[in-house]
Amino acid sequence: MSMMTDMMQSMSKSDMAMDMDMTAMQECMEACSAAAMAATMCSDADLGDGMARCSSMCANMADVATTMMRMMMRPMGMDMSAMKAMMGACMAMGEACAAECRSHSEMAEHCRICMMACEAMVASCSKMMASMA
Amino acid sequence: MSMMTDMMQSMSKSDMAMDMDMTAMQECMEACSAAAMAATMCSDADLGDGMARCSSMCANMADVATTMMRMMMRPMGMDMSAMKAMMGACMAMGEACAAECRSHSEMAEHCRICMMACEAMVASCSKMMASMA
Amino acid sequence: MSMMTDMMQSMSKSDMAMDMDMTAMQECMEACSAAAMAATMCSDADLGDGMARCSSMCANMADVATTMMRMMMRPMGMDMSAMKAMMGACMAMGEACAAECRSHSEMAEHCRICMMACEAMVASCSKMMASMA
Amino acid sequence: MSMMTDMMQSMSKSDMAMDMDMTAMQECMEACSAAAMAATMCSDADLGDGMARCSSMCANMADVATTMMRMMMRPMGMDMSAMKAMMGACMAMGEACAAECRSHSEMAEHCRICMMACEAMVASCSKMMASMA
Numbered sequence: 001m002s003m004m005t006d007m008m009q010s011m012s013k014s015d016m017a018m019d020m021d022m023t024a025m026q027e028c029m030e031a032c033s034a035a036a037m038a039a040t041m042c043s044d045a046d047l048g049d050g051m052a053r054c055s056s057m058c059a060n061m062a063d064v065a066t067t068m069m070r071m072m073m074r075p076m077g078m079d080m081s082a083m084k085a086m087m088g089a090c091m092a093m094g095e096a097c098a099a100e101c102r103s104h105s106e107m108a109e110h111c112r113i114c115m116m117a118c119e120a121m122v123a124s125c126s127k128m129m130a131s132m133a
Numbered sequence: 134m135s136m137m138t139d140m141m142q143s144m145s146k147s148d149m150a151m152d153m154d155m156t157a158m159q160e161c162m163e164a165c166s167a168a169a170m171a172a173t174m175c176s177d178a179d180l181g182d183g184m185a186r187c188s189s190m191c192a193n194m195a196d197v198a199t200t201m202m203r204m205m206m207r208p209m210g211m212d213m214s215a216m217k218a219m220m221g222a223c224m225a226m227g228e229a230c231a232a233e234c235r236s237h238s239e240m241a242e243h244c245r246i247c248m249m250a251c252e253a254m255v256a257s258c259s260k261m262m263a264s265m266a
Numbered sequence: 267m268s269m270m271t272d273m274m275q276s277m278s279k280s281d282m283a284m285d286m287d288m289t290a291m292q293e294c295m296e297a298c299s300a301a302a303m304a305a306t307m308c309s310d311a312d313l314g315d316g317m318a319r320c321s322s323m324c325a326n327m328a329d330v331a332t333t334m335m336r337m338m339m340r341p342m343g344m345d346m347s348a349m350k351a352m353m354g355a356c357m358a359m360g361e362a363c364a365a366e367c368r369s370h371s372e373m374a375e376h377c378r379i380c381m382m383a384c385e386a387m388v389a390s391c392s393k394m395m396a397s398m399a
Numbered sequence: 400m401s402m403m404t405d406m407m408q409s410m411s412k413s414d415m416a417m418d419m420d421m422t423a424m425q426e427c428m429e430a431c432s433a434a435a436m437a438a439t440m441c442s443d444a445d446l447g448d449g450m451a452r453c454s455s456m457c458a459n460m461a462d463v464a465t466t467m468m469r470m471m472m473r474p475m476g477m478d479m480s481a482m483k484a485m486m487g488a489c490m491a492m493g494e495a496c497a498a499e500c501r502s503h504s505e506m507a508e509h510c511r512i513c514m515m516a517c518e519a520m521v522a523s524c525s526k527m528m529a530s531m532a
Contacts (some may be wrong), residue, residue, distance in 0.1 A: 011349075076186055177341060178276070210310075
């Protein structure tokens, strides 16, 4: 995704409200984007299968991951405590969604893919959290 | 907002994944909606005034409040730990945004309105959190 | 919704990129907000009922109405042709969603409420379109 | 982006409400995602530069592109007329945003990147439109 690499290089570090690990942040943005996509598709694919809870959780996951990604893309207004709390919410949602999708992963490929995207996102958020400590 | 009252009455309690205080939740949804609207308008109004940080924080606030509201509107997939973590993120963001808007509230009416909407939302979320304990 | 009335009064008309009918626009924002809420709740309520198509269309409706509402809340960057095209998309989506929900409205109260919210939104958008001509 | 390729392969064509060109659609989803990201970052980067109109248009672009992408990710509820109208809105918004960003592209790298992402998205949407005719 060279577009995002270019975009992040165009942001001078001095624009940042605080010193962030830009590599961890870009990886985290991309993981959030992938999870948002996978969860949106999984939520829709669940509809015909009668997996109400999975579909609803994936809809939540998509919104949370999109919001998390956007917050990282807005350095101007970055607030450390709001960022950390949202990162925690994104991880909690990612864990809940991955657990739900895992229970359907053997019969539904879209659930397996969504589970993996959620797990990768949780790992990226965890790394990002560590870099903010 | 009788539409939402009607909608919530149409949801049988048994559809809920857990026992929620429906009155507190409806109030909280409406507070999130109001904060999302106020923050979207404040973010845009800030643009001409050179208030970069305020505009960026309001954009974050609008996304976080919209996501929070939507999560409450999806009882099927409600997960207690994700809900609580997101509620915490919404409060942290609301406090940060209210503080930023407060510092401009004397010269900009849209900041004063956004500050009040954020404070009301934080209070509603706080009540909602208490009811989930 | 006095918060929005106050917010819109705080925006001086001179901030607008063009001469908009502010009364029609406020009514339209509120109709979009109501449709977005009703559709989010209807989409989730459909999940247990095996109404895949209705749930998916409502998810689309919620996103389209939220985006339409936000565009009206951002006078700074208002572009007439993008605004009109989006208004057309919002009406097309509203009509499709209302038609789908109408077919379930006798057995599902949430579909009846969502149908009405969509119809009211289409009517408001239509009025808004006329005022932009 | 192999995650999305895998996800789209997991969706059987029979799940689709109509015969879509899946290759064109995946390309279009990815273009919308890239434009949404670029526009979110451009909107924020504009804040310090006093480019009110550009920032506001980019905020609109981000919401429109995210909604367009999500609609393509929900085959269950696909409605041809709503899809085409939204595709038209996405192209109108993409053209307006690209034009605005083009006017700042020599002095601001983030505007140049956003302009290119918008133009690529308009081209993808155009191709997608042709395949839906």
